[in-house]
Amino acid sequence: MEKGFRIVPELPIWQFDVLLLILVVLFAVVALSIQNLMGAAVVFGAYSFMMCLIWAGMGAVDVAFTEAAVGAGVSTVFVVSTLYNTGATMHRRAGGLGFKLFIGVVVTVAGVFLLSALPDFPEWGDTDSPVNATVAPYYILNTITDSHVPNVVTSVLADYRGFDTLLETTVVFIACIAIYSIMRVDKAKFETDEPTIVAAPRYDPGDSLIVRQTSRFMVPFMQLFALYVIAHGHYSPGGGFQGGVILGASLILLAISFDLKFLLRQWSEKTLMLLVAAGVFLYAAVGLACMFMGGDYLDYGFLDPILPGEKDMARSHGILLVEIGVGITVMFSMIAIHINLASNGRFDRGL
Amino acid sequence: MENLIANFNYVIVVILMMIGLWSMLAQKNLIKKCIGMAIFQTGIILFFISIGAKDNALIPILTEAANHTYPDPDIAKIANPLTQILMLTAIVVGVATLGVGLALAQKIYQQHSSFDEDEILENQRK
Incomplete structure (x- = not known):
């Protein structure tokens, strides 16, 4: 009976998940705020690897495999080869802060609207939700x-x-x-x-x-x-x-x-x-x-x-x-x- | 608050999508816009995988050894395969579209020697 994979059901894995989810957000912010574009590409690759771990943790092994090959591997190469033909560093330009803040407010409002729909969602891991039961x-x-x-x-x-x-x-x-x-x-x-x-x-x-x-x-x-x-x-x-x-x-x-x-x-x-x-x-x-x-x-x-x-x-x-x-x-x-x-x-x- | 912890995945989904959207709208750099688009996309993929996940479930590969045997699989113990395949293909299509975006950015750079939106606009006005 003891052949094949067996995952221990009582393993407390959710702390690990929460940590990864927070790390993912951090990596996304770093990838977008870093000035050097080559660095942004590499951080984005690391972000993809974190995503792989999250998906594998939720049982989506095929998706995690694809993301490891595509998101972390090939798409990083694409960005790097684009930068290779152009300039790698990003020019920091003064100004535009007001515009960025304005967009920030707009996006936050949109996010709050989306979050307000949260109580209507089936709970995470619900086996009887419409997605899982039909x-x-x-x-x-x-x-x-x-x-x-x-x-x-x-x-x-x-x-x-x-x-x-x-x-x-x-x-x-x-x-x-x-x-x-x-x-x-x-x-x-x-x-x-x-x-x-x-x-x-x-x-x-x-x-x-x-x-x-x-x-x-x-x-x-x-x-x-x-x-x-x-x-x-x-x-x-x-x-x-x-x-x-x-x-x-x-x-x-x-x-x-x-x-x-x-x-x-x-x-x-x-x-x-x-x-x-x-x-x-x-x-x-x-x-x-x-x-x-x-x-x-x-x-x-x-x-x-x-x-x-x-x-x-x-x-x-x-x-x-x-x-x-x-x-x-x-x-x-x-x-x-x-x-x-x-x-x-x-x-x-x-x- | 309890609801927030139970649905922590969805909160992260919204945050990631908004980070991506902010980047696409507010960043002036075309490469950063492309990366923002990819982040938006991974947010949506995370959403789909989250709604297909089940508590203490195993991967959707049926084996004789695990808790479910394949003459009679226990559906509550197997993660939802349908959302997974939809996202699997979406990832590969996503990298292809990222490639299209990068190709356009590179072509623009050849014309204007810049990835910066403002500089490109200034160049065009000249």
């Missing part, structure tokens, strides 16, 4: 019989609410396209039109042997772990989003520790953008395949003639296919966004 129990009770996926979050993500995830993936794809169309500049045009607007960043290709060798050593393990996260998402926290972000982060690490050219030699611009689209395409194609087999869109149960196992196992495998699609899109859109931000849209060199 639709969610269906997923917990039926996930094993429907699709043999013990991780309820994965089965809801990719199966019961498959449309939702499809469109979220599409949003990531569209955001990638948007950044591409904002940032990307034609190299020839750039050289003639606007040669020296950006302050040339200090760039030294051979700066650190230790960083390069360490990342060379770490990247395969990161990628192996990411593949495990995608493949094992049915049984443990993880799935396409988390695995995709870690895969993307491993290649971003290569791009930072070597240089962008090193990355672009293996993954050309064209390949990157094709793969970003390919992930969404795979997801949508699995849905279409279900229709061809006679079912509804994204009803993986109808794929059982071509996937191994009965109807329930077909759903399990369908979830895996879809998660792979999500992983591909997320991975390559993270890389494409990083390259655009780090190289100022020139795709030649950068952070």
Whole structure:
């Protein structure tokens, strides 16, 4: 009986929670009041880590995992690579205090209004609240019989609410396209039109042997772990989003520790953008395949003639296919966004 | 007051959202505005996770070993998976939109050599 995780129910954990919640507010204030923008980015990363702990404490392990990979990892890198192409320090400007105080009062009034709704809320941890008592129990009770996926979050993500995830993936794809169309500049045009607007960043290709060798050593393990996260998402926290972000982060690490050219030699611009689209395409194609087999869109149960196992196992495998699609899109859109931000849209060199 | 302690999470949610909103409105720096937007977003995510949490609940992964066995899971002992998946996708979409915001900020910096709103406006008037 003593296998698997068991959390001691009487563990007094709420003090820890309260401490973390207060720390989170402190970190948010520090991240916004600090003058140095690079410092703000780093404090914001720490803020995200604190948030991970809070969410993990409330049982949301998948969300905490995602935030650790995305909020603390990749989004900090995005901010840093934006700052790298511009100026890192923030100019303190006198004045404007009255305006800030005015906004402060407005925001406080709005907050008081929101807080006045507090007594109407179901108490924290109430099992009979509308959120917990209506639709969610269906997923917990039926996930094993429907699709043999013990991780309820994965089965809801990719199966019961498959449309939702499809469109979220599409949003990531569209955001990638948007950044591409904002940032990307034609190299020839750039050289003639606007040669020296950006302050040339200090760039030294051979700066650190230790960083390069360490990342060379770490990247395969990161990628192996990411593949495990995608493949094992049915049984443990993880799935396409988390695995995709870690895969993307491993290649971003290569791009930072070597240089962008090193990355672009293996993954050309064209390949990157094709793969970003390919992930969404795979997801949508699995849905279409279900229709061809006679079912509804994204009803993986109808794929059982071509996937191994009965109807329930077909759903399990369908979830895996879809998660792979999500992983591909997320991975390559993270890389494409990083390259655009780090190289100022020139795709030649950068952070 | 008792209510305040029982719903401490929601109080923090409101505080975080207002910090983010204040930053988006009052800060002049575009990067600070982007960070404020992300803080606002994490406030909302914290709200969703808080309404889905249950007292002494376990993570929503069914195992044979824990208090709930999977032929007959005890719903009161498993955290709500639905709010979690909604927020999981929201985080990834959030980083993509943060990227769009940063890209726009960077493009503005190329034109005006500043992240400061007032300087950008002065530049445009010239």
